[in-house]
Structure formats: C-alpha cells, structure tokens
Amino acid sequence: MYEEYFRSFNKKVPLTQEEEALIKTYLTPKKLRKKQYLLQEGDVCKSFAFIEKGALKSYSVDDAGNEYIIQFGIEGWFISDLYSFITGEPATYNIDAIEDSELVLISKSANEELLRILPKYETFTRLNITGAYLAMQKRLTSIISSPLEERYENFITLYPDIVQRVPQHMIASYMGLTPETLSRIRRRISTK
C-alpha cells in the first residue's frame, strides 16, 4: 500500500522503522479508477498525491473545452495543484486517472504536522519540491526556446515509460501541439 512511497523516501532520506511507522499514521491510501477525478477545477486542493501504481494527468481546460496537459504522473511521482494546496485558493487544474491507480494522499494538516515533528520529512519534501522546480524550469525553457523535434526527442528520452503508456493525443496536448502536428514530427524523426 505504501511500498513505492517508502522506497522513494528511503532512497532520498533513509528512515528507521519507527519513523516509517510514525509517517504511516498520517497517510491516506486511496484507489482511483480510470477517468475518475482526484481534483476538479474550482475545488480547493486539500491533499497531494503520491502515485503507488497507475498514471494520472493534471490539466487545465479553456472556455472551448480544450484540455491542456500540465503534467503526467506515474509510479513514484507526486501530483497535485501545488498552488491551490499551498494558498488554499480554488484549483485551476483538474487531475484525473489515465489508468486504474493506487495513491497515497497526504492532507494539508498531515503534511504540516509531519513537517513540524520530523526533520527528515522536511528534507524529503524539500528534495521533492526542488526536483519539481528543476523539471518545470526545463520544461519551460524547452517550450519557449527549443525546436519541436528536439522537444519531442527530449521528452521520449526523459520519459520513455510515459510515451509507452499514454495515448498520443495526450502527449500532443502536453507539448502544446495538435495531434496532427505531433504525428508529423514523429514521422520526420522516424525517417531521419
């Protein structure tokens, strides 16, 4: 139920058995079926999720109903609307399951309590947020300054698992392209 979570934790910050047991009392196990929402735009994001199993996406929707995928998440990753989680303002993202998923949820109060009582939890959190920031910086730079082909090649090198598991139209949305443009790029790369 929490295997991946503690594997990820111990890789970054080794825990004693007692510390694991303590952290466990604050975690919420949650199963989500494919297409079910974890969060809907307008709700306040009251917990963030660690993915034990499965895949999710966070995305925003424009007035015409078009989806813009912000992030994918698979086993071992966190996913949330961090802005809403931290500020308590309504979420601007939706998060739903691309596959049947098993999550570990950490509520705001659980998170604050763990930060207060366990320095190792604070370290783990800092490393995760730093990692997320770096990934976002890379994504932003790539979006504004890299040619399309290079962006797609970077994506498949960085996240081969996601390319395998996620439908092409979602990857196109993540890259800010129409599915037609993405398939043109894929063709160009494969004939290189």
Add this chain to the structure above:
Amino acid sequence: MHATQTIAIIGATGNMGSAISKSLSKGNYRLLLKGNRQEDLDVLVKEIESGHPVAEIETAVCPVEAGWEADIIILAVPFAAEKEIATSIKEVANQKIVISISNPLNETYDGLVTPPDTSAAEELQKLLPNSKVIKAFNTTFAADFTTPVLDGKQVDAFIAGNDEEALQTVAELVTTAGFNPIAAGNLSVSRTLENMQLLLIQLGMKYNYNWLAGWKILHN
C-alpha cells in the same frame, strides 16, 4: 464542479444501511455498497437505479476494497459487528472519515451494553486510532429517511466528532439525506446521543410511534 466523493456503505442491505444508501444516492456522491448477501445488494442497487437513473452506485466485493476506494466509510452495522469490520478495514481507513451509526443496545432494548464512561463511537475510535470517527445517523430511525419532515418540522440529526473539517463534511451528508444537521460536540458527546436514541426507542415502544419519530430542538 466538485470532484465526486466516494462513500463506502458497509452493511448496506440492513434497515439503516439501505435507508442511508437510498437517500445519499440523490447527492453528488459515488456509492460503493457492501452487504452480507449479494442478491440483496443487487436488488437494492436496482431499486435505487430505477428511482434515480443517474445515481453513481456499485456493489463492492469486500469491505477492504470498498474502504480503499472510499473517501468516507459508513459502518451501517450493529455495534456487535463493528469490531470485526474495523479490524479488517483499519489500514485502508487510515486518515479517512468513518461514520459510526450504531446504538449499543442490549437484547431487551432497555439499556446500553457500553459502560457509562464510553460509547460505541469512542470504542470504534479506539479500534481505528488514525481514522476520523464521526457519530451520525444514530438518532434517526430508518423510516425517517423517507419522511425527514415530521409534524411539519424537519428532524434534527446530531453529529459528534473531534475533527472540525470532518464534521463539516458529514454535516453536508446529513443535509443531503434531508435532515437538519446539528454538530453536538466532540466524540464523547456520542454517549449522550446514544442514550437519547435509547430513550426514543423506549418511548416509541411505549406510545407506539411506529418508528416514525425523531428529535427536534425548539429554540428561538
């Protein structure tokens, strides 16, 4: 839009369980029902769906699976059965709202089996130390769910618990069910609430209320 909350109702085919299931199916909830007999569950699901075709409702294979998927777990089982179920769902109910509806009545309905310094809800909290146990729906009879307005007045439904946010969430459930929610206090207030229902049951038998009775606080 709010993301739909999933509610697991364990003991859904009992008197109270089916009344709660039917009334909550009208709200923006996804219901996972678990009962002892699959045939009874299927009948209940059909009945709810025929009256309310858009209801999101499914039967669950076991309490653990239901509890794992759920955001809120309702134990609609007698007090005597709570211990066994609590033990099985303990892990999946971690940090979740668990609603205790039971009244720990003795066999002759003239007393409670719990000592005066505790309650069914507090006993459940001891079994599920990391869950947010909330007392609710113990002061309302199953028949009240179809008739939550008696003698022109909306029946009050008392809730008790130690977590403010959880109380708020359960108050919304109670409103969906048609009752007027009153947050009575922390979980130890359940002792009073469980005794209140003992009294109402005794009065009901004495004066033949025919199970259509409830509590209403009159105030100005």
